[in-house]
Amino acid sequence: MKVNLKDVDTNKRRTLKTLATSTITVAAICNAPYVFARKKHTLRVLGTHVTLQESIRKQAMQDLGIDVQFEARGSAAVLQKASVAPSSFDLYEQWSNSINVLWRANSIQAIDKKRLTYWDEINPLTKTGKVTDYAKIGAGDAPYKLLHVQEDNTLGPGHTDRISFLPYVHNVDSFGYNTSVIPKGIPYETESWGWLLDPKHRGKVGIVNAPTIGLFDLALAIQAKGIVNFADIGAITNNELDVMFDYLIDLKQKNHFSGFWTSVPESVDFMRTKRVNIESMFSPAVSALNGQNVPVNFAAPKEGYRGWHGVMCMSSAISNNAKDAAYDYMNWWLSGWPGAFIARQGYYISNAQRSAQYLSAAEWDYWYQGKAATVDLLGSDGNVAVKKGDTRSGGSYETRFSNVAVWNTVMPSYEYSLQKWYEFISS
Missing domain, CATH: 3.40.190.10 (Periplasmic binding protein-like II)
Structure with a gap:
């Protein structure tokens, strides 16, 4: 080849x-x-x-x-x-x-x-944890910390065979929103995780049902709204979890959240059927929806990505x-x-x-470069996912991975966070 x-x-x-x-x-x-x-x-x-x-x-x-x-x-x-x-x-x-x-x-x-x-x-x-010298490594389980098997059979950053x-x-993940309903924001300036908790979106918010993923979407949102200022968002304490989930359960009982999705196809259905206007989202779902002419923007939050x-x-x-x-x-x-x-x-x-x-x-x-598309681009499903003139939200590969706020993480409080997550989902 x-x-x-x-x-x-x-x-x-x-x-x-x-x-x-x-x-x-x-x-x-x-x-x-x-x-x-x-x-x-x-x-x-x-x-x-x-x-x-x-x-x-x-x-x-x-x-x-x-x-x-x-x-x-x-x-x-x-x-x-x-x-x-x-x-x-x-x-x-x-x-x-x-x-x-x-x-x-x-x-x-x-x-x-x-x-x-x-x-x-x-x-x-x-x-090494960084794709560029100026990149933020991000809180939590940055992958380089877990990659190598050490001599004592633990996982760590020291390079071994x-x-x-x-x-x-x-x-990097964030949230997607329907721009026919929610005006398009400015990447890294006005787009914010806090939008997930904005009362004006009540009843039209979807969250990924995964306790080591959706939890951080909501933690970033809560911190962006000033409700809780976590000492370390990659290692949230039990007391911080109590405050966080008391707030979230109250919101849920007020029908703020429309649903909790468990797969990419389900998240697409949530947005396509207008069950939600804003939700936790993975990139293939955004691509699929744009290919179906549903105008969804993948946010570049000013607080940083997950x-x-x-x-x-x-x-x-x-x-x-x-x-x-x-x-x-x-x-x-x-x-x-x-x-x-x-x-x-x-x-x-x-x-x-x-x-x-x-x-x-x-x-x-x-x-990869974050430049405007010079032609219509097809997604992996064969549909037009990017229209000529569009630019990728968040910019280039290097820019996006220089703005990681937190990585998907199993925290020291993992067991307790699971308990609180399922209390929230079932409340």
Whole structure:
């Protein structure tokens, strides 16, 4: 597979150089051999609808010559199953906030970095915590803190030959709002998490039903409204949780919230059917809605984003026969095509320079550079997701990941936060 570097414009080359690690050469970028599974095996992948999409499954099977089975669930259900039944999956795909839970439950095992074909191409975000020198690392479980398996078998930032997860898909999340109802705000200036709690949106607000995700959307909103000023929003105390949820339960009983969604398709339905005007949202939902001519804007909150990093983990109970296929599948995810596919729904890949050859200059400029689209751009579903002249909310990859307020996190108060979350949902 060859990359025609003459087709890559100057800006694209500059960004590729920034994203790549210093050890990457042009020759490394130009050679992208697939690593094929040695035998016909069935690989069982447990995860969410974010990455477990049929187009991805079919392409992986075609490229690798293996049978891939996807089991997609809501994030809470996925974590629960993986933590108690490691024999039910070979690979696990979700977000970095699940790593501590799975590692402590002995549900996943260490991954050998030497078997990862593209490890040296992975950018600094998960290796150092920053994609640029001026970036905020963000509160909570920044992924680099959980990546490497230390000598004492704990997880930490010190680099070793073993890692707890493969860094791949990642993004920053916020909320989406229907601009035919709510006037479009100014990124990083007027758009605010506090909008989720504004009384003028009462009865038209949706929240993701995930205690390690939706909790932070609401915590950011509460802090933005000045109701609680958390000492550390990545480690909210029990007392702070009490104050926070007393307020939220009161709002819920006043019918402020219209619903709590558990999957991306459900969040799309919430907005499409006008059940909500504003809600917690993931990028593919925004892309899908825009493709259906529902005018939804993905906010760039002045308080900063909630960041997340996709993790691909290997089951502690994986069979030896499936292990080779698992490594091949992990390497395939960083081989180029998958990164381009998920870019078209607004997500990033850890070695973007390899996916660049699968993106047009217009796509690269819009999704990674934050520039105005020079043509209509299709989403991963084949519908027009971006119209000519549109710019991506929040700007470029570097700008967005320099403004992370907090990462999806399992806090020291995790057990208590679960109790408070379910009290809130059922109130």
